[in-house]
Amino acid sequence: MHKKGHYGAALTAYAPIGMGALILGFDVAAISGGVVAIGLAMFPDIDMNLPNLSHRGLTHTVHFMLGVAAAAGIFGGILGLIFGSQLLLAVGSSLYLALVSGLTIGSHIAADALTPMGVTPFGDERHYSYDLWNADSVIGNYGLLGLGVLSTMAALVIGAKISEFLSIYL
Numbered sequence: 001m002h003k004k005g006h007y008g009a010a011l012t013a014y015a016p017i018g019m020g021a022l023i024l025g026f027d028v029a030a031i032s033g034g035v036v037a038i039g040l041a042m043f044p045d046i047d048m049n050l051p052n053l054s055h056r057g058l059t060h061t062v063h064f065m066l067g068v069a070a071a072a073g074i075f076g077g078i079l080g081l082i083f084g085s086q087l088l089l090a091v092g093s094s095l096y097l098a099l100v101s102g103l104t105i106g107s108h109i110a111a112d113a114l115t116p117m118g119v120t121p122f123g124d125e126r127h128y129s130y131d132l133w134n135a136d137s138v139i140g141n142y143g144l145l146g147l148g149v150l151s152t153m154a155a156l157v158i159g160a161k162i163s164e165f166l167s168i169y170l
Contacts, residue, residue, distance in 0.1 A: 001111045001112055001115065001140065002135060002136060002141050004141040004142060004144070004145040005135075005140055005141035005142075005143075005144040005145065006111055007038055007144075007145055007148060008141075008144030008148030008149070009110065009111035009144050010037040010040070011034070011038070011148030011151060011152045012144070012147050013104065014033060014100060014103060014152070016155065017033060017099060018156070018159065019155035021033060022155070022156065022159030022163055023159050023162045023163050024163075030159070033096065033100045034152065036101065036104070040105065041108060042108070043059075043068065043104075044064065044105060044108045044112075046059060047059040056112060056120070060108070060112060060119045060120070061109075061121055061122065062109075062122060062123075064105065065106050065109065066102065069101045069105070072101035073094045073095065073097055073098030076090075076093040076097030077090045077091065077094035080093035080094060113129060113130055114130050115129065115131070115132070117129065118131075
């Protein structure tokens with residue numbers, strides 16, 4: 001997939017998490033999580049710029065996804081301690097960033113599995129390809145982008161309405 005498709009896949013994966021953050025009253029976390037998702041959407045394709053790494057190899061595995069999630073979680077914990085100096089905030093931001101980062105990398109791998117080239121997400125000989133469209137497909141890339149934008153907009157509206165309802169009746 002190309003950038004637009006990966007951005008859409010990342011937004012689609014993030015939308016329910018952002019909606020949950022909005023419902024719980026964490027508006028800044030909801031928006032910043034979306035920014036993180038967009039920012040990391042293309043990160044697995046770093047393999048195209050690094051020598052000795054094959055495209056859709058190591059950086060397109062569950063192992064890489066878990067490593068990025070762990071690193072983001074540690075970073076989130078440090079940020080939580082620096083800006084909040086409360087353990088609960090540090091743990092919450094750590095878990096939130098780990099979840100958002102892991103889902104984003106996972107969405108990239110899943111989007112690439114839709115193409116004929118596919119992926120080997122477990123780093124072994126098992127190959128997954130749904131062969132729905134080529135990576136450069138206009139329909140595939142814009143379709144995923146449209147799905148991501150629509151799901152994010154729906155999550156924003158629904159999350160805000162539920163949050164408003166809860167603030168009135170609870």
